[in-house]
Amino acid sequence: QLKKAKLHVEMAIKEKKIFMVQGPYPIIRHLLRARGWVERKLPSMGRQLEQHRGDQNKQRLKTRPRNGGVGQGESLLYPCGGAQPFLGTTDPLHYAWPPAEEEEEKEEEQCDEDPSGIHDLMSYLVRDRLPNFIWTNFLEATDHELLQQDHVVNHYARVDAFTTKEGLCLSLQNLPWIEQADPNTFFPRCYRLGTTDEQEAFIEDFRLTAARSLLKLALEEAGDRPVRTKQVSNSAKRAAPAGFPLYTELVEEALEVCKQHLGVLRHHDIDRGTPSPCRTCTDWDRFLQEYYHVAHEGAGLVLTRQQRKQCQNLLRHLAEQLPQLGMEGKLNVWILKPGAESQGRGIVCTTRLEEVLQLARGFTAPSVQVGRWVVQKYVERLLTIFGTKFDIRQWFVVTDWKPLTVWFYRDCYLRFCSWPFSLCHLERARHLCNVSVQKWYKTSPDQDPRVPPDKIWSNKQFQEYLEQLGQADAWHQVLVPGMKAAILNALRSAQDQVGFRKGSFELYGADFLVGEDCQPWLLEINSCPTMRPSSAVTRRLCANVQRDILRLVLDRKNNPTCSIGAFELIYKEAAVPKPLSARVKLMVKGCSLKKP
Helix, strand or coil: CHHHHHHHHHHHHHCCCEEEECCCCHHHHHHHHHCCCEECCCCCHHHHHHHHCCCHHHHHHHHCCHHHCCCCCHHHCCCCCCCCCCCCCCCCECCCCCCCCCCCCCCCCCCCCCCCCHHHHHHHHCCCCCCCEEECCCHHHECHHHCCCCCEECCCECCHHHHCHHHHHHHHHCHHHHCCCCHHHCCCCEEECCCHHHHHHHHHHHHHHHHHHHHHHHHHHHCCCCCECCCCCHHHHHCCCCCCCEECCHHHHHHHHHHHHHHHHCCCCCCCCCCCHHHCCCCHHHHHHHHHHHHHHCCEECCEHHHHHHHHHHHHHHHHHCCCHHHHCCCCCEEEEECCCCCCCCCEEECCHHHHHHHHHHCCCCCCCCCCEEEEECCCCECCECCECEEEEEEEEEEEECCEEEEEECCCEEEECCCCCCCCCCCHHHHCCCHHHHCCCCCCCCCCCCCCCCCEEEHHHHHHHHHHCCCCCHHHHHHHHHHHHHHHHHHHHHHHHCECCCCECEEEEEEEEEECCCCEEEEEEEECCCCCCCCHHHHHHHHHHHHHHHHHHHHHHHCCCCCCCCEEEEEECCCCCCCCCCCCCCCCCCCCCCCC
């Protein structure tokens, strides 16, 4: 067995097939071993934690190369005599604790079927070797100073420019300066509350959205009863339900605000110096309180026939200027999120301005810095399945940033909530589709029994559902092109911020909601999306995407025509032309003109 292990290790070293895996990725480990790779195993997590709390300086001394030599890069790892790997700054993996993208539960033990102990033996034989392939949960685990040019790592640096909610919000604000694209067509408008200018912009947006929502509520109410005449009789006022006031002037105020806003959108205010419609004629504290009474407490509105026509015309003209008007709904729901958290931590839905501002100031989740909150417009008019909210987890891989090269995975999956969708109730079980959130909730007895018990669907099942709705072409003609365009726009907006390194790659998971018109709305992009299967669907898809990633980043190097599974190249940036050689003479010679 020792002889067999030595021969295998010698071949792996010669072919540069030493790998490291940090985290619960048994599929990656199994597939690499099947390709002849040898793993340099990590220490147990308990040993990592104990050593991480130890004397860092002492560890640096232990791991420092003797005589200052490198010796083919081998003495960077564990000098002779070290029987087992241990923490140290000269290891390309630091084992930071705990992994940033892990859930609250403890790290799973690495699944490793090695009854004969052959892999442990080979790991010991390569203990002083730098791994040629590193798959880890997070970039901070690697020391880039020790990586050689041909080493492959599954992360890039500074991707928080688009993989955090705050970073994505800021990057997409800059998109129009980079691309001829409007983020409002695929990304619900979003504001960073820690920035004074953006907080003020959010307050104005909230007020204007309330005014538009009021017009929609007025039209909806008018559809259920005869429209009132210009004058409101005393008998009509007395007919209002007890305890619920009848607002006679609120629609007129909302109409005036929306008219002014339409003028701003059409740039009619340029020559007039008209102030913002949110700072003119309206007592906004009173207006919002009355709007809350109408939208959430059943208060009535008075709408004349003339106002009804004005509402219809105004909303039609506003829809031409505001791409998100159709998804806004009538209740002005917003969603407050910690700017750099994941897995649904700290997310709150609310319908009141004062609650958003108060929560952002006073409610802090663990590890969230004060002011690092974003607030985003909630997609109220969304497509539900059997009355239940869902979102789509869509994978893609970036294999290069210069030129930007993006691969889209044709298979994805849907995640369902545990309770039926309702905008009148804002519980997390109804509105946050994250598996890490929904696993804590039991399925509601009011839930449609056709919703899958494991709350997961494949995209194939979704396509069958769309076909039943008479939308058979929506997946290939609307949803997939929309998701591809949103992903590319997000990447292009953050491209200059990302730490570029040849030889690296990264898998991302983009989350999308689907509007009533089947338009996809990008919510966020996750670095290191979970590969832990939570259902039969994700068990199959997660295994497939890991298999196809290795085909894409390893097998394709030696065989460009090999199968890459469900990945398809959706974008490869045109290469930047090389600058002219310094030897080229750029001097222009001329002579003076003489009169004939």
